[in-house]
Amino acid sequence: MVSPTQADQDELVDAILQELSTTPYAASSLTQLSGGSTNFVFRGILAHPLPLPLPSRSEPEPQPDPTTGKTIIVKHSRDHIRGNKNFPLAVSRCIFEQSMHHALNSFPSPSSNLKVPHHYLFNPRANIQVIEDFPDAVDLKSILVPPSPSPTTEAILTPTVATCIGHDIGVWLRSFHLWASAPAQSALRRELGQNEPMRKLKRLASYDSFINILENFPETLEGIRKPLEEVRETAAREFNKPATDDGGEYWGVIHGDFAACNVLVSDVPSLQTNNPEAPKLVIIDWELAQVGHWAYDLGQMIGDLYEQKHFRQVDSAVWIVRGLVDGYGGLSDELAFRTAIHVGVWLLGWYNRRHPKLPLKGTPEQIAGIVQLATDVILKAWAKDRTWFEASVFAPLFGGTPA
Ligand SMILES: Nc1ncnc2c1ncn2[C@@H]1O[C@H](COP(=O)(O)OP(=O)(O)O)[C@@H](O)[C@H]1O
Ligand SMILES: [Mg+2]
Structure with missing residues (x-):
């Protein structure tokens, strides 16, 4: 380095x-x-x-x-x-x-x-x-998990405010996805279809690496390698197609790096009052914009939020997910399962989101827990097991309350 x-x-x-x-x-x-x-x-x-x-x-x-x-x-x-x-x-x-x-x-x-x-x-x-510049804005991740040392280490978002932020992100994302996949944006899709290096990076950091990550946890991988390989092969087929091919109903220009650190929230002090103005949100960092599945945006953001819930017990992260899915207009079963697979793949990517010389983030229980949670969500989504989701922490993907 x-x-x-x-x-x-x-x-x-x-x-x-x-x-x-x-x-x-x-x-x-x-x-x-x-x-x-x-x-x-x-x-x-x-x-x-x-x-x-x-x-x-x-x-x-x-x-x-x-x-x-x-x-x-x-x-x-x-x-x-x-x-x-x-x-x-x-x-x-x-x-x-x-x-x-x-x-x-x-x-x-x-x-x-x-x-x-x-x-x-x-x-x-x-x-x-x-x-x-939005000089008074703070990124959503720093609001959920204030950098330490910080005067406010307490979660500052009430369930109401968190749901409201999630809802607005969902409304925005839905209208962006619809706008960017409309016939009027065909030139944009052709242009962004050429952002191949970033498409490759996305593939490398997600579907090409999640099984390799699990090789570090051989006891988890035992007996489940086959369905996970099917997940990887399905994604590989999608990534091997030219981005501009018709990819179906949920395909178009996506943000490509849709995570809490790339959503800025203005006027944070007002969020701490019980009666906040609707939060002002700014979506930044468009360099990974590419043509792809809407589930990549949904799954990355939702996975990022669950990561904060898992490692830092940030409950408001799950309220944001609830609001987001609602604001997006709900997810069809097809889109929800597809998103859930991406959530699991993103969660496993936690392993590589650190300096390679630093130890893994989290206690032994948290590490074992994230690996289990991520593989469960991938496998249950692959098997389209809606009953499992409805009784799990991921229930908001199907419009439910987290268990
Ligand atoms: N338009 C903006 N207004 C205010 N702050 C911004 C703006 N754009 C970026 N930032 C700040 O700079 C940081 C890095 O910007 P970003 O575009 O996400 O770069 P990178 O590609 O390195 O992640 C953001 O997390 C945010 O704190
Ligand atoms: Mg960024």
Whole structure:
């Protein structure tokens, strides 16, 4: 693992400031943000604040916000992940992200509370994007699991607020999936169908690795290898088809990295009051946008939430799942089983979501528990065992209350 040094970092900041200096987004300083792990993401203070109001999407009159327009997000992509020069990652991902930002300008958001950042500028030579900043927003994962040490280690979301957030995410995701699979978006599907490197990455991190992960727990794998291999082969067939082939009812452009860390929530203090305003949500980080099954978005987010419930006892995560499925308009049995398989595969991916030199996250009981939970949910979904789901913690996938 080769991490960038402080000198590399300083050089990068200078180079980006230089690139921006001849644009309307010249910045006086850049502060690196810690939220993501893949790109170099900074908050920049603009030398000349942007005029207000900002260019509007198809949404009601934007309310001028005194902080808006003074800062920008600057996202710089390299051909490797941020913390490790030896982990290659196709830099073309930022081209697809900016394509999505552009395309989403014509996406009629179901509510003015649900947004995608405006895209201001793309510098393809230096792989720099300048994006609208939501300076008071915090990502949903940090709200569920505040980074330690933190003054608030208590869960801050009541069941009502958590359900409301989940509901809004579900409403947004449904309308995005429908919009992106409509005939009018065929050009977008053709374009995003070319984000092959990110499609490969998604496959590698999910269906190509979950059985290998289970090899580390041979007692769990005993007797269940065959159905798991069927799951893997079915997914492989799907990934081997050109993305632009007709993939059926639940197929189209997906976000591709739909997880709690990529949903920003504004005005967090108001969530702690009993009577909050409807939370304002921002969906960020579109570089894995690709053509695929809707279950990949649903399953990743839901799996991510169950992971927080399992390892940190974050009950509000399951309330978010309930709201999400409801806001999505419910899931047909077919979509629910398919989503559940992806939930299990995502949960097993926990094994690789750490620095390879660090020990596994969790107590021995939690580790054994997550492996069992994940394999159960995959196998029961593969067998379409709805009765098992209705009596389990995953009941919300079928509209029920978790057991
Ligand atoms: N438009 C934005 N407004 C406010 N904060 C943002 C915005 N975009 C990104 N961030 C912050 O930067 C972090 C990393 O951004 P992200 O696009 O997710 O990059 P990565 O691809 O590295 O995950 C986010 O988790 C969030 O904290
Ligand atoms: Mg991110």
